[in-house]
Amino acid sequence: MSSESAPATGSAPIARPKTTGLHVGEAVPGVAKVDPIIIADGVHRSFGGVTAVDVEHVEIPRGVITALIGPNGAGKTTLFNLLTGFDKPDHGTWTFDGKSLSGVPAYKVSRMGLVRTFQLTKALGLLTVMENMKLGAKNQRGEKFWAGLIPALWRSQDAAIEDRAMVLLEKFKLDGKADDFAASLSGGQRKLLEMARSLMTEPTLVMLDEPMAGVNPALTQSLLDHILDLKDLGMTVLFVEHDMHMVRHIADWVIVMAEGRIVAEGDPTTVMKNPAVIDAYLGAHQELDLGVVTGRIDVVEADPTTDASASAAANATTLVDQGIAEEQSEEEEDGR
Ligand SMILES: Nc1ncnc2c1ncn2[C@@H]1O[C@H](COP(=O)(O)OP(=O)(O)OP(=O)(O)O)[C@@H](O)[C@H]1O
Structure with a gap:
């Protein structure tokens, strides 16, 4: 794995290079990673007759930003729910940092350092921004029976949690809103609050579900920069996103899902x-460049462990073949 830093120039955004050399061998679906933080095997989840997730093998690289993309209904959110203990698979195993997470409930998963935000914002609107932040803190003594009986203990911890929350709110430029109801925030500010709240647990892996959805362009740069900051702080980021410009610019690695499977x-x-x-995903706007906004640059470095163009061509052929087969069967149906 390698990345290079580029010097900042004037007031331009700091260039933050991508990390390469993340995988071992050809970049096929399920490829092994040099340093995986999550390894999942045979994870399957169906709802009635619908197979939502059918992942044979996938590894998430540590310390970098991975995007999980795919069409609506591909199974991305369901996979997020399974990995974080918010849902249970029909079968399958997975590890986080070498520890098995199968059957571990969501609250324990987050204590172990894997946190997620939700596609539909869960910022509790009738709580203040600060109260939302405090909900994100872990191991609060006031919640424990005996410690809860000793006010001095939980009061001092409460103050420490509030201090930490305020530092994060300042970083996310929400400190001025600490006493406002979360419901009064804009869509983008709620996304910032979700991200800030998830950091209250000091996680090692942050999973973001559509971080850009509903975000006003004025907050785009700030959100992207915050996500890049997470990587710079040593965290691993896995995010689901339909915005391909964002994926192109901030992801070091991309995993494509379709019909529950990893297809590229x-x-x-x-x-x-x-x-x-x-x-x-890209349509007519694929040349738009958000790199100007973030200062994100590509590292031009050959990856000796794989022949990327050959594997891309192979994957493309499979997907195109699938598309042609689907079109043909639709035409046959139409002709009937
Ligand atoms: N609780 C549920 N009950 C029934 N079906 C579900 C449930 N959750 C997901 N599904 C189905 O599982 C499939 C995968 O859905 P999922 O939400 O994981 O896809 P997604 O890739 O996240 O889609 P989107 O990009 O639209 O959010 C879909 O067919 C969906 O209808």
């Missing part, structure tokens, strides 16, 4: 060249 993986440049991915 690779660095963003390679995955974005996949014709099926282009058709599905």
Whole structure:
């Protein structure tokens, strides 16, 4: 794995290079990672007759930003729910940092350092911004029976939690809103609050579900920078996002899901060249460049462990073949 830092120039955003060399061998779906933080095997979840997730093998690289993309209904959110203990699979195993997470409930998963935000904002509107932040703190003594009986203990901890919350709110420029109801925040500010709240547990892996959804362009840069900051602080980030510009610019690695399965993986440049991915996500606006906003740059460095173009071509052929087969069967049905 390697990345290079580029010097900041004037008032331009600090250039933050992508990390490469994350995988071992050809970048096929399920490819092994040099340093995986999550390894999942045979994870399957169906709802009635619908298979939502059917992941044979996937590894999430540590210390970098991975995007999970795919069309609506591909199973991304369900996979998030399974990995974080918010849902249970029909079968399957997975580890986080070498520890099995199968059957571990969500609150324990977050204590172990894996936190997530939700696609539909869970910021409790009738609580203040500060109260929302305090809810995100872990191991609060006031919640424990004996410690809860000793006010001095939980009061001092409460103050420490509030201090930490305020530091994070300042960082996310929400400190002026600490006493406002969360419901009064804009969509983008709620996303910032969700991210800030998730950091109250000092996680090692942050999972973000559509961080850009409903965000006003004025807050785009701030959100992207915060996500890049998480990586700079040593955290691993896994995010689901439909905004391909964001994926292209901030992801070090991209995993593509369709119909519950992992159908492609690779660095963003390679995955974005996949014709099926282009058709599905990029449309006519693929040349728009958010790099100017974030200062994010590509590291131009050959990855000796894989022939990326060959694997991209192979994946593209499979996906295009699937598309053609689907079109043909639709035409046959139409002709009937
Ligand atoms: N609780 C549920 N009950 C029944 N079906 C569900 C449930 N949750 C998900 N599904 C189904 O599982 C499939 C995968 O859904 P999921 O929400 O994980 O996809 P997604 O990739 O996150 O989609 P989107 O991008 O639209 O959020 C879909 O067919 C969905 O209808």
